[in-house]
Amino acid sequence: MKTHRDELEFLDRGGRPTLADMLDRMTFRPSRGSIELNGARMVLSRATFGADLQDELIRRFGEHEAMVLLLRLGYRNGREDAEFIRRAWPNLDIGDAFTAGTRIHMVTGTVRVETLHNDFDFKNNRFSGDFLWHDSVEAMEYARRHGRATKPVCWAQTGYAAGYASVFFSKLILYKEVSCAAMGDKSCRVVGKTVDDWGKDDPFVRIFLDEVLVTRPETSPRMRKEGVAQGSKAAGILEDMIVAPVHRELEQLARAGLSTLITGPDGAGCFKAAAWLHTRRFPSGQLHRVHGASDTLRR
Known part of the structure; x- marks a missing residue:
């Protein structure tokens, strides 16, 4: 895999597994038509696939239902990646495994994460985080297709962050996208807290608890x-x-x-x-x- 020279130093930053560790564990098997990250099957697809999915969901089910579905899929994907990191690198410090979520999000080409604030205490279920998402694939594709958005659109990534973080706590962790590049902001910004710190009456918390996490059969x-x-x-x-x-x-x-x-x-x-x-x-x-x-x- 080709990496720009000015990016090489960046690959070794942060805890383990670093971006370099992940790239070193990535295997392309052309004879099988497969890409693997430390034994887990991966898929390389165009960024437009996610944008097509979002557009189709909105067209068929409406914006709110599309948001709920993508939050749900992102949440499940985030949980699966957290469990994958813990299995694939079993000797990791729990703090490194937790922060690896930002790095696996980058190595898959989804977004570049910049941490502004990240305070966590696993024993006492305490967490607060503030992050910038640069070059978010969801935001960039939305803006390219539809112009400026009126509200944040990085639904799958927001769900992913919640799913990944929640694996490490006995409380649900939720992220809110408080600014979005698709709205004209320089970058997307997300803030994460426990569901208790957000408050059970918070409108986004209610959507997540009542709609995103439900498992009963639904009709659109x-x-x-x-x-x-x-x-x-x-x-x-x-x-x-x-x-x-x-x-x-x-x-x-x-x-x-x-x-x-x-x-x-x-x-x-x-x-x-x-x-x-x-x-x-x-x-x-x-x-x-x-x-x-x-x-x-x-x-």
Whole structure:
């Protein structure tokens, strides 16, 4: 990999793994069509892919739902990267593993992070941080396509930062983008605190707790607005998607006429599966839900 001469010294800055460490562990296997970072599969793609995804989500579901989805995907990605760093470099000091999030964000070409303030105490769940994001791929692509934004647009990166940091604390860490290059600012700026320090009544905290972190099956605003006929059709499609992994087993149970107990964690789709099986077996009956217990079928 080619690196500009004026960047070489920068590669060894910070804790371990440094950018140089990460680049040294990156392997390109052209015969397999794969790129790996310390054994983990990576993908090199054009920056426009993320911008296309954001545009399509906004077009199909609206700006708010698009933001929620990208915050959620970023949050999951951040948590996965934090766990990856801890597995791949198991002897790291916890502080180095924590700050490695800024470096892995840079080595993937997402953004260059400048730390203004970073104060953390893992034992006492205390954290506050203030960072500048230079050349954010989300902000630059948005501005290139749409001109100046009216609000911050680095949704996936903000979610990523929250997900990565939260792995190291027993409290949720949330970041807010308080300025954004897409709005005409020189760089993006993000501030991170524990959810308690932000306050449970903070509007962004409520979005994160009520919408970003939920695991229950959801339908989009577009589906909800299409009227009774379209809504029923969309709900049927969603139900089919939820039931698909266990469709064969449900079909066998329906044909056998066996009594069935469906169990699983909240949000796993148990009630949808029970409703599907109930419709097949008892077209004229009613399905009753027992709250706090497994979903059951009753005539």
